[in-house]
Amino acid sequence: MPIRVHDTRRRIKVDFTTLEPGKVSMYVCGVTVYDRCHLGHARCYLAFDLIHRWLEVSGYDVNYVQNFTDIDDKIIQRANEINGDWTALVDQNIEGYYEDMDALNILRADHYPRCTEYVDDMIRITEDLIEKENAYVADDGVYFHVDSAPEKFGQLTGQSIEAVRSGAGGRVDGTGSSKRDHKDFALWKAAKPGEPTWDSPWGPGRPGWHIECTAMSLDYFEREFDIHGGGHDLRFPHHEAEIFQGECHTGHSPVVHHWLHNGFVNIDGEKMSKSLGNFWTIQEILEKVDAMVLRFALVNAHYRSPIDMNESLLNDAERNYNRLLSCYVAALKACGSPDPVPLPPADITSNQPLVKSLGLLEKMAEGFAKALDDDFNSREGVAKVLGMVREISRGLQSGLDEADMNAFAHYGVDLLEETAGRVLGVLPTREIALAEPEEDPRRTEIADQVEALLLRRGEARAAKDWPQADAIRDELVALGVVVTDTASGPEWDLV
Template sequence: MLQIFNTLTREKEKFEPLKPGEVSMYVCGPTVYNYIHIGNARSAVAFDTIRRYFEYRGYKVKYVSNFTDVDDKMINAAKANNTTVKAIADKYIAAFDEDMKALNVSKDIIHPRATENIKEIIDFVSDLEREGFAYNVDGNVYYRARKFDTYGALAHINVDDLEVGASNHVNDEEFAQKEDPIDFALWKKSKGDEISWDSPWGKGRPGWHIECSVMSTKYLGDSIDIHGGGEDLIFPHHENERAQSEAKTHKHFVNYWMHNGFVTVGDDNEKMSKSLGNFITVHDLLNELDGQVIRFLMSTTHYRRPIQYNDASVQEAKSNLKKLQNAYENLNYRLDDAVDGNDPKADQEIRQVVADFIDSMDDDFNVQNGIAAVYELAKLANNYVQNSVVQADTIKLFLNNLQELSLIFGLVFHKAELNDDEILQLIDERNQARKNKDFIRSDEIREELTLKGIVLEDTPQGTRYRKEK
């Protein structure tokens, strides 16, 4: 039974989709005024992993993730670069696509832009105005938050507590216009020559929160299964989305609210943020690391837990990724000399590992226990290929499950052939291990080379090798 932790109820709940066999997911995307940082990527990877598991379990997933391509940051970036808001958006959406490709995030995503949905946004705000949930003050349209009876429920905060803090983070003009300090903007009056659209309230542009309500309901319907994003979006963004969507449609907006944890950097677990100047863009990181390593690090941490990004976590990801790749290569090597048939004992062990994997992932997508099952599968595979005789059907069963389960984490294996330099490097490492009397490591290297068809011969003149494959 698949269970999901719902931020609204703060409980794990049995997953029951609105339509049998189908899942509708909306995940808040980036504001495209710069390259995305690894915190943005964390959300994309976490929900792509969740999406892949749904598909593994047989669900058809419709996934929407927006681009916010008009807001103050976009306008400021355009001014600073003496260009247009659209040009800035086009540049960084293209960069986003390249980053997602490197991280092997699924391409099958609907990516609407806010600026492509202005008519729908205006219609949505007009409906809220007719319902009495919105009011216009000199071209600025605000939402009456207190009129929505359960406002604050998603974030589990009291409306009266909000009122105390609200006046501290709005400018004097806004504060003077609002009926209530906790009200929020749906439509913003344009200033000077900044980007704007005609509307019933004059020239202006949409507020941030309204964009996602419009794009979610437009592409997925008034009610959806899952709405996701970083935990920093719970309030005010998702709280406001919930309020304005349900006020407009009179329907339950989201069945399961899901939020991923932050990324921390360094050994001190400092939260990554642009204000602290410690953020890392994926664009820069890909110059140093393979995208599969970044993906593996992010996809194997439970989505609700923070990810610790530092040298140690990167090295651990590299090491574990290599272990899985080695198991894949070992299986492919032995497939060449496997005999027909299967090994019932090994097949049963494989099925048990897969069952353990599903049990873990069904528990709110517990990827840390899930990847532990994949490691166990790799360990069983490495033990099996040591047999003098191996059965082809069992080797294929190992391979198919290793690839299927790893793909949920975004990993794709490739057959790799060792070149002479790599062989010599491993021989040098083995010789050093023997000199250090690290015979365990020495034997591991010999075993690794043997499984790749490399035979070592230790002679008085040194270690020689030949390729049997």
């Protein structure tokens, strides 16, 4: 079955095709590195990480390019607020970007070009656009003339030129810009005092934002490529500007074969923004929430839907993630010998519990693949994984004989690693999953005391002296210890 993707330009799901069989060229707009990444960035790069992973698992060799915008008004402004050293600011935030993305288990792209390394290309493309009469030189820079290719307008947002003219009419005056028409956008900005500049045929200045992505994507992929991704907000004007630039420059249409856009993150029903004060950086949120739980929460939504981040969503995610994790750990521990006996053939209609269970699991695995094939529906994928978790947990408790249990556990581990691990990226490594929790000094400190209390509680329980047993448990609670009675005796942990 082919992979289906929702293409913003065509506004429908289409069969995913590639220019070259078995290979995918993918460009995703990266961050402007004037600050640390926020939750919205996490959502975006996680969405494309998932797409990246699923395409690879489906047998494609993905060439994934994601840029850093390392020169921009905000960077200059932020640098001026500190000490004016914009290169240091940029380097520091790029480092922070990798740190945040690594924490979220986001696989690295193949290439991370920086805009400032491509200024020559941007100048070359701008010259070409001037030559082709799609762009013109004005007092304060070079502009793309949108009316030179009106048929390309509104391809991602469906808006007509007339509508935008009337809608935005009042807002473009008084900017001091010398562009001919308010729809036109800057390809090159003439230098302003105190700003970093590059030399160009139009004097010193710096590139416009839109031309950066065109220059970098075309450098890697020449004249056309398979996937262009980014946040929903980039459709207009940024991505439409790229269509103008790329298609006029290459004379080729389309340059981008599939436009993919991820949905936004809202906080408690409101748009996340600095002015509303509900703005979370990844660093901040990871102080409160485990990175894997955050990843689980984000992956438990379709990449195109808006997501409302709130406490209950995170609580749900934490609960479900823990369920997945304890099932995985239980299955790992049940894997005795490394060479499991062969399992009976799966059959969902069988009366034999093991055979039927394998049938159910097989069906869920198929459903998982089907969900991901259908526009990377990771939410449906998570639902299938949770179904597997239930079935595997049940199987592990079903009293199979040792050989079957071992084989079933291996099967379960493989299944979870393939789906929750390799595709969704929400499973820790085996080593980490099985590692004993690090000895908390607090735990060691009170261990003897707790053991003594547990011994007394055990005696009380044996004597069926429940009030006494509960009183001792209350004492333990006061110490910050929670007790869980299991078949093999009580276990305790710090709250």
